[in-house]
Amino acid sequence: MDLLDRVLFLFKQKDWREVLELNKVECEVVTRKLLWVWPSESNLKLIKNTVNEFGLNGVISIGCGCGLFEWLLQEYSGLPVIGYEVNKEWWMSKYCNPHFIELNFPSLPPTEDILDPSYALLFCYFNNGPAFRDYVNCYNGDLIFIIGPGEGAGRHTDPEPFKPEFGGSKWTLCELQEVRDTKDFIAAYVREK
Ligand SMILES: C[S@@+](CC[C@H](N)C(=O)[O-])C[C@H]1O[C@@H](n2cnc3c(N)ncnc32)[C@H](O)[C@@H]1O
Numbered sequence: 001m002d003l004l005d006r007v008l009f010l011f012k013q014k015d016w017r018e019v020l021e022l023n024k025v026e027c028e029v030v031t032r033k034l035l036w037v038w039p040s041e042s043n044l045k046l047i048k049n050t051v052n053e054f055g056l057n058g059v060i061s062i063g064c065g066c067g068l069f070e071w072l073l074q075e076y077s078g079l080p081v082i083g084y085e086v087n088k089e090w091w092m093s094k095y096c097n098p099h100f101i102e103l104n105f106p107s108l109p110p111t112e113d114i115l116d117p118s119y120a121l122l123f124c125y126f127n128n129g130p131a132f133r134d135y136v137n138c139y140n141g142d143l144i145f146i147i148g149p150g151e152g153a154g155r156h157t158d159p160e161p162f163k164p165e166f167g168g169s170k171w172t173l174c175e176l177q178e179v180r181d182t183k184d185f186i187a188a189y190v191r192e193k
Pocket of ligand 1: 034035036037062063064065066069084085086087108123124125126127128131
């Protein structure tokens with residue numbers, strides 16, 4: 001069984017723990033089709049605990065791709081995770097990967113009504129700085145997760161987890177954790193009051 005079939009089989013069984021175990025898979029090309037960051041249980045715990053600490057109701061993931069990371073987070077934490085993507089035609093076509101959560105396609109530029117302030121925002125391997133700032137400008141909540149490569153990883157995201165450019169609003173780093181030993185990091189930022 002190839003990796004995608006294995007993940008789909010486990011997804012249907014709702015066996016998120018076994019999907020997490022597949023993080024040892026070596027083949028980057030295949031895994032990147034599914035997700036850029038294959039989390040550990042302690043990575044999911046960090047997100048869950050931080051969301052709970054801030055008394056928030058869930059997570060909105062911007063640029064969630066096929067939503068496998070989001071499904072894992074949802075199953076692990078019990079928190080609702082809402083996924084936003086662009087390019088509806090592609091994601092609804094027969095050529096794309098299966099989706100692991102429902103995908104939503106907001107009209108752009110984003111507006112306040114699509115970003116419930118009682119949810120944290122998540123940007124995992126997001127790659128569009130101006131769009132990131134558009135979302136942040138419309139968000140009235142207090143917690144943003146950024147997942148991306150640390151220095152020396154040889155990969156690039158915009159925003160980067162350590163030097164995000166938020167635009168007009170001010171945010172402080174409150175949590176940081178490496179994704180296993182990948183040189184990718186989860187950074188949580190809280191709004192400065
Ligand atoms: C490198 S992929 C990361 C996908 C997924 N988060 C992951 O970690 O596997 C970046 C994703 O951001 C999406 N994206 C780019 N601009 C966007 C925007 N303005 N709003 C929502 N999603 C966007 C792309 O379609 C793409 O799926």
